[in-house]
Amino acid sequence: MEDSKGKIGIKEFIAIIILTIGTKLTDDTTVILYKQMENAAWMSPFVICAFSILPIFLLIKVMNIYENKNLADVINQLFGRFFGFFTVMILWFLLFSALTIDSAVYTDIISTMYFEKTPVIMIYGLLMLVSAFGAKKGIEHIGSVAWSVIFWIKLSLLAALILTFMQGEILFLFPIFGNGAWEVVKESSLRTSLNAEFLYLGLIFPYLKNKKDYKKGTWIALAIITTELSFSLAAFIMLFDHKGIQLMDFPFHETIRYIEIGFLENIETFFFPFWLIASFIRFAFYLYLTAILFGSLFSIRNFEHLLPIIATLVVFLGIIPENPTFTIFKLRESLLFITTPIFIILPFLLWAAAKLKGEFKNEKAKASD
Amino acid sequence: MLGDLLKKAFSSNKKSNPFHEKSNKEEIQIKEQKIHSDLEYSMTIFKEIYSFPDNKDVKFRTFQIGGLKKQACLISISTITDIKLLDEYAIQPLLRNDNPSFSIENVLAVQALSTVEYNKDAIYEINKGNAVLFIEGYTKAYSITAANFQGRDVSNADNEIVLKGPKEAFTEKAASNISLIRKRIRDENLIVESAVISKRTKNELFIVYIKDLANKQLLDNIKKRVSSLNVDSVQNLALLEQHIEERKLSLFPSILYTERPDRASAFIEDGYIVLLMDNSPDSLVLPATFWSFFHISEDHYLRYIYGNFTRGLRMIAIFITLFSSSIYVGITNYHTEMIPPDLLLAISATREKVPFPAIIEVILMEFAFGLIREGGLRVPTPIGPTIGIVGALILGQAAVQANIVSPIVVIVVALAGVCSFLVSDISMNFAIRIIRFFFILSAGFFGFYGMTAVFTAGLFYIVSIKSFGVPYLSPMTPKYTSSKDTVFRRLLKNEIFRPGYVKPKDMKKT
């Protein structure tokens, strides 16, 4: 009747997206947004969302032509072997850098906010060990784990946000446009790659039980992520005001350090495990994606075996930067800028190539049969 | 070193038997033979096989059948046969008969009668407690069903106690166990298949399922696994469980072991397969998911709210058992800021004179509690309660007064201990108690970070294990159509689906 062979359903799909992209609100991505937009940063998720609708739409259109091909295969098919290889290579490089930089940021968060004296390599090692273990279990299990914990993670986030709103001051959101309405649109558009993970989701397209879920899941997740990010950005401002928040390294963690519930004054350690679980799942998924891409680059079938190597490489690259909080922040910002045009243009190119090659007609012909 | 390796490499080619075993080829040959028409000859063989007269309870009753005027011999093992039944309904009718033309089948007034043609079948029947009638000139023998094994009567369930609902439990007799299930499911589609699973003892296994519900693939899988066992004897289901499970080293059980016929029947009705055996006051249900270990039958007997209340309590209890000690270790060593100030100072004050680090203190107490628990289990009933009191109260109190542990540790560990009893399934109970130590260690080394890492890795593991092809956390994830009976159950009128993951032939219950 019902069978699941390494495939995921819509629930798991959405859970993965929310955990991978939604977790960004807890790291220094928020600071990148605050830096230019100050107290209007909460609007930028909507702008970013608006900018990413078209690329995602085109991507879904292209992906839906093919039944059992992932993004890398589609790129190879549409761009030909040479350009395809080149594009996939760039994609892989971007993903791998994102993985390295993000995991370094998370390690930095853990070591500055919670474990000051523990050597960074131990924290990093454990983070990657667990993530690689998870990634090795495959997409089905990443999805299952994501789905089984997402409720609790989001509940804890919701609790934190409600407490923040209660203790915050709504007047801090004014002047409403921060550095100016135009500024908000401009700066947000440059950071559209905040949603670049949606591009990479094409890689797990063949693993979906139902192909329609890809479309539906992507849109639902995009809506959830945008609201969630926007609310959090507003909440942090309401607590710290726009000046204070720019001085902070990790607003989310400062927030959970500040809020309190009744007699419990220091509750950040209640939120810490939930955040950690989300991070583990996030990096497990990143590692998995990196392995898929690498596998399809060099046509390695059992790409799961690459995971320990990739994870180790990430750890050793990630601990290189000295004074991680700032170096990595800079790196991350530049990475965001570099990724943005690719994220916006690539789906368009794919769509155009498909159109030229007449793939859409084939699809229609198939459908009418 | 190298020499050893070389030697090993060469010796592995030759098959040599390291044990000095006596060959019983001859005996096997005799057993394979057909029953001989010469009664005298057959009896000599059988007397030899059964070591008559050393073997005291094997009886050879020789007599002449009235009417037929033929010698006959009835072999039975008196301790496992109903002698009275044999005497009244088999021997007497045969003796008193004087009609020269009659068939044996019509004279024997017993319930079930079958014929056997081979010596080995005759032996099998005798060992099962039946009597076998050999008649001069016949190349077959009659097996008279008269087995009468000694055993307990049906009694109350000891381990899975409920306040509301049936109190019966399985006993060591498979026949009465099957009867208990049939009593609940009066359906001609309820099949009780039997299979012999061991070579020497010939233990018999009963596979119980409903024909038009149970998934064929699953059934074949189980049958294949059971028949491929290559062992001399499997005494009971507890041993069989370990033979047929997939992950023998896994912490988590993958087959449910229950002593309640009502529970077993409920599973059968959902399309699961139940195994029964003689000598086992219980049944095996497969496939099993995490939830089947978490649930007890009373959850459904209690009204909706009460049942879910106990479910909620049990879930919390599992969390307390798993995490209370490790949270204590994590907090006192790494995250002191999260405790309310007064409690922080109180813990600090009581720990002032304790000589051990918190983690050692906790492990010490956990160990002591484990000892008391295991000890209390083996103590003869009359002094059992005393041990409990001495262990828990006096020991804890004295340890605190002697400044070996702090009072808060006693509370934490005792709470975890008590909470662990809410999980009534013994396998899951062990699993949770062992996992607790992983958490304590990880908390000791890395605080909440370590605990979360272990938890996440554990979660990845638990979603990836399967019991007979069924994911462990289904139907929660991956999702299947089902009645959604996971942490909380739903109203009975809403529980209309059989669990999709066992792939029953009929999904809807209504």
Added chain:
Amino acid sequence: MKKQKHLIKMVCLILLVVSLGGCWDKKEIERNAYVVAIGLDKGKEASLKITYLISNPEYGSIQQGGSTNEPPVEIISFETDDLVSPLYKANAVIAKEISYNLMKNIIVSEKLAMEKEFIRWMYDTTKEKDIRRDTYLIFTKEDASKFILENQPKLETRANKYFEFIIRRGIATANIPDSTLHRYLRITEADADLFLGIYATTEHEDTDQSNKGDEIFAGQLDTTGKTNKTQFLGSTVFKEGMMIGKLTAEDTRISLLLSVAEKSPPMLISFPDPNKKEYRIAAKITQLKSPKVDLKMNNGISKVDVFLPIHMDILTDHAMENYAKDTQKREELKKYIENRFEKKMMKFVTRTQEEFKADPFGWSLIARKKFASLPEYKRFGWMQAYPQMDVNISVNITFGDFGRQSRLPKLEKVRD
């Protein structure tokens, strides 16, 4: 078999890693000395004199194996240059590792707070992991070290409890403002309003307070009996991170009432009876909504209109005027109080405009609403504009009940 070997290897590896792991951030709970409050003074040689108030966990504990005859707290003062390095320096004297986990109060002497350099040390607190932004800032008249020494709570066994209770209660009764590190940093960074800090002292000051009502500072409340010398009353005013003045209890309350950023707690006040000046009326005032502040900008001069709705319960009626019964008297009383409030508030606002040249009410937040973007708001420059503003306050009082038993007998009839 192979699998088992693999497993054993893995377990060994994990154990190895884990055993390498132990003990970096690990701190046994009883090996910490829990600092409840730190005192900051101007140092003689070094720039700062720091005082630690360390709580003794064993004191006052009745658990087995916990009670002791040791004193409740340990106090140590020494000179240093910043807030972080003394953590280790103190261990020359203190046997345990200093922990800021319970540190909820920073006590600063007035003298230090008035220094320009003060803000530098405050930013030290944002560097240290265990100092939290919800730490209370208390400013003392005398040296913080002396304050900590002299402060001897009578009934609160533990110092952390004492500070927690007295500050919470002080805020709830509006005797002192809610002054946390977070607010200090936030207001200083916003650079528009004034920050109010808690004012406290152990020094008693003999003043004639007969007619002063609530116009007193900490140390000016006459108390006799056998109790703690410490008083928490009034507030200190900070502009751009530096202390520039003090407010009495009454001014503190007014600034709370006029503040838009937070709701003020119910207050108990007293004022002379309009009809018989020798008697005073006690009343409880509750702020129903935060004041409605409206900012109007006309080239150059801006105008602020404040509308303050107050709910008032009259608690005593010593003049035996029976306000509950008489509508007209009530109306008169209402007018009188509204007038009195407006006058007092105006006086205070004028003082802030002239003396402090900034407002402690958070009105700049209202101004922010008027602008679409930050650059425009910055060009306007709230702090510079405030002293010239035309402020207009109107108070609207609604009466609640007049005590449990609202009517009183006619005094003449009782006395005949």
